[in-house]
Amino acid sequence: MSLVSLAHKRSALCSLSRCLTQSSLWSRGFASLPEPISDDQAPVNSKDGKVLHPDLLNEDFVGAEYAVRGELYLKGEELRKQGKEIIFTNVGNPHALGQKPRTFNRQVMSLVMCPTLLDHPKVAELYPGDAIARAKQCLSYFSGGLGAYTDSRGSEGVRKEIAEYIERRDGYPSSPNQLFLTDGASPAVRYMLNAIIRNDRDGILVPVPQYPLYSASIQLLGGRLLGYYLREDSNWSMDIPSVKRQVAKARADGIAVRGLVFINPGNPTGQCLSVENLQDIIKFCHDEDVVLMADEVYQTNIYQDERPFVSCKKVMMDMGEPYSKHELLSFHTISKGALGECGLRGGYVEATNIHPGTIDQIYKIASINLSPNTTGQLGMALMVNPPKEGSESYAQWKEEESSVMDSLRRRAQIMTDGFNACEGVSCTFTEGAMYSFPRLDLPQKAVQAAQKEGKSPDTFYCLELLEDTGILTVPGSGFGQEEGTLHLRTTILPQEDQIKEVMNRFQSFHKKFLEQYS
CATH class of the missing domain: 3.40.640.10 (Type I PLP-dependent aspartate aminotransferase-like (Major domain))
Structure with a gap:
């Protein structure tokens, strides 16, 4: 059999294989059309001229909630755009509140991001040797x-x-x-x-x-x-x-x-x-x-x-x-x-x-x-895999690491002590992570005021706190809490030169809030 004949035969077999594959897919319903249905059974596909109308979205999509960037966050953004200073303690976002990146990590990342720097004649003057080696x-x-x-x-x-x-x-x-x-x-x-x-x-x-x-x-x-x-x-x-x-x-x-x-x-x-x-x-x-x-x-x-x-x-x-x-x-x-x-x-x-x-x-x-x-x-x-002890960058890396962790320990204590000093507030010590979750005992008049506005009492409290002080927190109801209890969550991430002021603002607001609703 000639090479041309073999080629034609192989082409025919490939075409047959493709047809069989497509037939198999169709037989299993792949890309097949549904059975016709009557007009009164057809699902509503659009509303007010919009297929993606809020009333026609996936129910699970609409039902999902994320309190960390929910109502309080949107209100905070609105106030920020109006010129109010907002302290975003609603989310564990350390760099946004002033924490600095590790020097060694950024040095290595810059070299990996722009590897032509490794060929620069002065690279050894600009970067420590272990950062250059780690980048390579x-x-x-x-x-x-x-x-x-x-x-x-x-x-x-x-x-x-x-x-x-x-x-x-x-x-x-x-x-x-x-x-x-x-x-x-x-x-x-x-x-x-x-x-x-x-x-x-x-x-x-x-x-x-x-x-x-x-x-x-x-x-x-x-x-x-x-x-x-x-x-x-x-x-x-x-x-x-x-x-x-x-x-x-x-x-x-x-x-x-x-x-x-x-x-x-x-x-x-x-x-x-x-x-x-x-x-x-x-x-x-x-x-x-x-x-x-x-x-x-x-x-x-x-x-x-x-x-x-x-x-x-x-x-x-x-x-x-x-x-x-x-x-x-x-x-x-x-x-x-x-x-x-x-x-x-x-x-x-x-x-x-x-x-x-x-x-x-x-x-x-x-x-x-x-x-x-x-x-x-x-x-x-x-x-x-950070710098090893004894390496050129280790001392600086260790100092930066210890500085951040020691500061976070102090800030955890400042937040815990500050909340517990307030009437009607109790807070367990933050052993780890980045948050305090104080419990609030709010006056009945505050609870009634929240109900009148159609809000949970902790959301009502957090909104008042935001508008008065600029401190953006998250109500405990966004995380779930036992019935009959109220909480709020705040990060411990404001830097030490700011966190005492944050707590002073909170304490001043809380005192006024109790006076207003008692």
């Missing part, structure tokens, strides 16, 4: 530089550094292939919730008070949020009986309990969980077949020595089998700690004891976005 190492992780896509899980070199960091922290192996880098920890949380939640009969246990990322994401994905209360009277510790009650109630209602979230150190409550607390929740999740979701993004924000941060993975592995084989998803980010690099959007999830087939599926979904942003990945590498 990091550049080797990004084929094509920061402007090119990486593996959908993130650069293998960066993932290896993170795995080594986790192993140093916990004393147990970590695999780069079980790490997925993301644009901040929030997308990682959403990835995992998306995998866990199958329909509206699947529930996720979330601590109350909770970070509204979880309530909003669960709503968007069509799942059920199952809140379990933390114990304020014991410094916001986990209350296992509360978890068990919630699980029993959910199952009685036909809800499949699929995952349990805990935040350690806590947001918005600032507590650090004890090893005993972690052991209890690991045992519970193992016994009840519930996936553990460990939000540990504040793990370096610790302001007391009595209860250091211990990762859930370490506790679980220390417990041995069968607990060391339990499914665990652990989250971390560069947005917190002494770095506070919120804008770089770097984070990861470590998937421990997760089925290999599920890892493949997560990889597939990550591939839809092609790759996480490369500057965030670079930031993660610099976070987990």
